[in-house]
Amino acid sequence: xxxxxxNEWMKIWRKKSTWIMTCILILSIVAVxxxxxxxxxxxxxxxxxxxxxxxxxxxxxxxxxERVQExxxxxxxxxxxxxxxKEIQDSIMVAQYRLDxxxxxxxxxxxxxxxLDTNASMTMMILLFTAIVAGGIVSSEFTQGTIKMLLTxxxxxxxxLLAKLSITFLYSIFLSVISFxxxxxxxxxxxxxxxxxxxxxxxxxxxxxxxxxxxxxxxxYAYISVIMSTLLAFLLGSVFRSSALAIGITMFITFIGTTIxxxxxxxxxxxxxxxxxxxxxNPLVDTSTTFSVxxxxxxxxxxxxxxxxxxxxxxxxA
Amino acid sequence: MTEPIVQLKNxxxxxxxxxxIDNVNLDLYPxxxxxxxxxxxxxxxxxxxxxxxxxxxxSGDIIINGHDLNRQYEEAISxxxxxxxxxxxxxxxSGYKNLEHFARMHKNITKERIDExxxxxxxxNRIHEKVSxxxxxxxxxxxxxxxxxxxxxxxxxxxxxxxxxxxxxxxFRNYLRFIAEQEGVAILVSSHLLxxxxxxxxxxxxxQAGKIIDIRELQQQETATHxxxxxxxxxxxxxxxxxxxxxxxxxxILAITKQEVPTLIANLVAKGIAIYxxxxxxxxxxxxxxxxTGGGAIV
Numbered sequence: 175x176x177x178x179x180x181n182e183w184m185k186i187w188r189k190k191s192t193w194i195m196t197c198i199l200i201l202s203i204v205a206v207x208x209x210x211x212x213x214x215x216x217x218x219x220x221x222x223x224x225x226x227x228x229x230x231x232x233x234x235x236x237x238x239x240e241r242v243q244e245x246x247x248x249x250x251x252x253x254x255x256x257x258x259x260k261e262i263q264d265s266i267m268v269a270q271y272r273l274d275x276x277x278x279x280x281x282x283x284x285x286x287x288x289x290l291d292t293n294a295s296m297t298m299m300i301l302l303f304t305a306i307v308a309g310g311i312v313s314s315e316f317t318q319g320t321i322k323m324l325l326t327x328x329x330x331x332x333x334x335l336l337a338k339l340s341i342t343f344l345y346s347i348f349l350s351v352i353s354f355x356x357x358x359x360x361x362x363x364x365x366x367x368x369x370x371x372x373x374x375x376x377x378x379x380x381x382x383x384x385x386x387x388x389x390x391x392x393x394x395y396a397y398i399s400v401i402m403s404t405l406l407a408f409l410l411g412s413v414f415r416s417s418a419l420a421i422g423i424t425m426f427i428t429f430i431g432t433t434i435x436x437x438x439x440x441x442x443x444x445x446x447x448x449x450x451x452x453x454x455x456n457p458l459v460d461t462s463t464t465f466s467v468x469x470x471x472x473x474x475x476x477x478x479x480x481x482x483x484x485x486x487x488x489x490x491x492a
Numbered sequence: 493m494t495e496p497i498v499q500l501k502n503x504x505x506x507x508x509x510x511x512x513i514d515n516v517n518l519d520l521y522p523x524x525x526x527x528x529x530x531x532x533x534x535x536x537x538x539x540x541x542x543x544x545x546x547x548x549x550x551s552g553d554i555i556i557n558g559h560d561l562n563r564q565y566e567e568a569i570s571x572x573x574x575x576x577x578x579x580x581x582x583x584x585x586s587g588y589k590n591l592e593h594f595a596r597m598h599k600n601i602t603k604e605r606i607d608e609x610x611x612x613x614x615x616x617n618r619i620h621e622k623v624s625x626x627x628x629x630x631x632x633x634x635x636x637x638x639x640x641x642x643x644x645x646x647x648x649x650x651x652x653x654x655x656x657x658x659x660x661x662x663x664f665r666n667y668l669r670f671i672a673e674q675e676g677v678a679i680l681v682s683s684h685l686l687x688x689x690x691x692x693x694x695x696x697x698x699x700q701a702g703k704i705i706d707i708r709e710l711q712q713q714e715t716a717t718h719x720x721x722x723x724x725x726x727x728x729x730x731x732x733x734x735x736x737x738x739x740x741x742x743x744x745i746l747a748i749t750k751q752e753v754p755t756l757i758a759n760l761v762a763k764g765i766a767i768y769x770x771x772x773x774x775x776x777x778x779x780x781x782x783x784x785t786g787g788g789a790i791v
Binding site for chain 1: 541544547581
């Protein structure tokens with residue numbers, strides 16, 4: 175099994191496209207960091223869309239209490255309109271806590287800590303690149319004709335497919351590590367640390383949150399989409415034996431999925447579609463987290479089962 | 493004859509209600525090169541794909557080294573080396589990386605074995621270059637190299653001489669002979685080059701419309717041989733020597749053995765007959781093949 179995985183790893187890295195994708199990922203993060211810093215350095219003091227004056231770090235520190243006080247008043251007004259909104263209740267708790275315990279909020283400009291959270295948005299790119307590998311790793315063997323060489327060995331088809339699926343995930347983990355390391359380096363290279371603290375409400379208590387855990391947690395949740403898209407692309411690639419079709423359909427479903435779900439969310443079957451549960455913390459249909467996780471697990475298992483069944487059973491005529 | 497290495501028993505394959513392979517029985521023996529002949533679409537490739545497990549037979553059994561391919565796939569296939577149609581290799585990898593890749597899928601293939609095969613196939617010079625830069629002939633050699641890596645005792649080659657130059661074909665033929673005779677490998681070769689097959693194989697199996705219609709040993713020379721004599725007015729002389737002949741234009745077709753040839757020439761010369769040439773001829777496989785398959789298109 176280890177030898178099979180070594181083979182697959184070697185094959186993906188001997189292709190130029192793999193290197194290009196990895197480079198694009200790194201360059202994109204550096205570009206985002208450089209552009210955000212460019213925005214930070216612009217002379218501030220014009221009010222932003224919400225009417226809050228954006229100022230640089232030094233000017234910011236003096237008047238945070240006033241701003242929080244203003245926010246608190248506004249939030250309480252909102253709460254009167256929507257008395258059961260948990261988000262508003264939490265925000266009020268946090269604001270009150272800041273004033274009571276004299277804890278400054280993070281500055282509104284980009285800091286090392288806030289840039290760490292960029293990592294979660296990079297998973298969309300990792301999703302795209304992993305889907306490209308997943309859609310091609312089986313189908314390319316068919317289009318090259320090498321499948322004949324690969325399957326006439328004393329190794330079961332199931333093991334070969336398992337090696338390919340594992341390597342696809344290993345590649346996405348590799349990209350995630352590369353992404354995180356690049357984000358951390360950029361966070362320190364382009365931005366300075368903030369003195370403020372991020373707060374959140376956990377179990378009705380206000381606690382300080384660690385920007386590192388927040389960033390990693392957000393990434394982990396976003397990674398659910400990566401897993402589902404990878405399994406889908408892998409399934410389509412091994413069933414249709416065409417990487418273009420596999421990647422195309424996967425990307426279409428991934429990007430249009432939310433829109434589709436909005437259209438069909440009124441129907442009761444909508445909650446059984448995995449696309450509704452990709453954001454388990456905030457699913458598109460009204461269900462429990464347990465149900466969301468169940469649907470994701472079942473869908474994933476079905477994708478894997480079909481891929482394996484088809485790959486093992488089908489006659490190879492390529 | 494010795495025990496067969498490979499046995500095809502009542503092999504059938506039905507695709508969409510159409511019987512592609514119909515009750516094929518074929519045994520392959522160690523040290524024997526068997527030619528697999530048949531017109532296009534007769535089912536050669538389908539049969540080969542079933543023998544190596546790429547396709548599953550609708551009914552019938554394939555026994556390799558005493559293992560049923562369907563039930564003990566890994567044991568059965570571990571002793572098989574194969575090239576199905578063109579030897580398709582990873583073009584973005586070097587020849588060496590390709591061999592390394594396939595070697596990892598078998599047990600106990602050492603670096604020395606890889607180097608040995610490379611040397612046998614005469615690939616040393618460009619083994620570290622990408623396969624995309626190889627000529628068709630080099631790809632054939634590399635294909636054969638990957639098929640031989642694990643020292644199989646059963647080798648299946650589909651159109652192996654495709655793309656080799658005459659010198660390469662000659663070398664290849666000798667090499668196949670060598671591994672068949674020295675290492676006792678059973679070899680199944682499919683080809684459309686009938687003259688090639690005649691030189692290469694010990695026996696041939698002819699398949700047509702999914703059925704094996706003939707399996708025969710290819711006796712080298714001795715039988716079915718005759719000599720063609722080109723001479724002027726040799727009728728009476730041949731009569732006197734009591735040799736049967738048929739005359740076609742100025743050529744006499746004689747049913748004599750090799751041993752009789754020198755005496756005949758000496759006698760004819762003594763009688764003052766002018767001999768322009770005498771040559772051996774035997775019915776070619778092509779003639780027989782065309783007769784068997786009714787002259788269907790062979791490509």
